[in-house]
């Protein structure tokens with residue numbers, strides 16, 4: 001309840017701010033007006049013109065139920081990621097019993113709207129059913145192979161890229177002591193990539209993680225692993241940098257340098273889950289700071305030729321995961337809960353339109 005009223009407060013604040021800020025007002029009106037000028041084009045028009053993917057995570061609930069959600073999603077983004085619908089608990093809740101209802105819904109919507117799809121995610125320690133976690137080593141390896149064969153195989157040729165493994169490191173740069181690691185050691189990572197390549201030889205295969213924006217122990221561990229596995233012929237094509245940032249912690253100014261070192265390994269780099277949270281209530285200063293974070297991320301990505309995609313983790317504050325996880329924080333996305341473009345939207349737009 002409290003979170004809701006704080007978010008309503010943000011919408012009112014932004015509406016007022018935009019009414020008195022000519023730049024922001026112009027942007028919001030122009031995107032709605034489609035007046036034909038280049039400035040008025042949605043994000044995806046500018047992105048497509050430069051062969052870039054601008055994406056968002058998509059939730060199946062509002063995709064089914066809300067026209068305003070669909071309108072913004074399909075107007076602004078040329079690629080989508082399922083926020084939850086392609087995870088193991090959704091696609092194979094019981095061993096060998098697959099459910100593709102949410103995943104198919106997102107695929108159909110993407111296809112109808114000319115959007116590519118980034119698959120998320122095959123092997124993760126969260127949102128994986130208990131039956132998997134309790135398997136012994138051999139059975140677990142077989143379950144991974146069967147899961148990847150079935151899920152990647154179903155969408156072969158229709159999913160451009162997959163997060164094959166997600167969040168395999170701990171925050172110090174060690175291997176995360178997950179049930180995967182406990183049972184299989186590091187070998188599950190190479191296996192997962194090989195199974196995915198066999199199931200769809202054309203999908204780009206990514207390793208994805210958070211807190212790897214700057215150069216630190218964790219991103220260096222990721223760098224070393226990608227380097228080592230590629231040296232062994234493991235099919236890793238891309239690195240996903242999630243990008244869950246907060247204005248309280250400062251911007252990782254070595255983001256571009258970090259992406260450049262991964263690119264030098266011969267892999268693509270993607271910002272896969274960008275959002276920039278703040279302590280609530282939001283105010284115009286915080287939103288302006290947030291906009292600089294969005295601008296810095298997209299500028300860094302556009303400056304690195306192998307950074308070919310930037311995806312935001314949802315686009316409207318109405319459906320962000322942030323308030324559910326970080327008490328008292330929110331307003332992390334480029335649109336308010338009423339679908340008004342925030343200064344953060346303008347940052348993305350101006351960088352792509354440049």
Ligand code: G3I
Nearest residue numbers: 057083084120121126127166210242244273313320321325
């Ligand atoms: O589907 C159930 C529903 O049946 C139930 O009634 C409801 C009650 O809480 O929960 C629903 O499941 C929720 C699910 O999202 C779908 O809405 C889970 O509780 C909730 O924990 C889950 O949160 C997701 C989270 O991953 C889980 O780890 C977020 O939506 C999703 O944004 C978040 O995404 C992750 C990326 O996959 C990986 N990187 C970090 C990122 C943010 O945590």
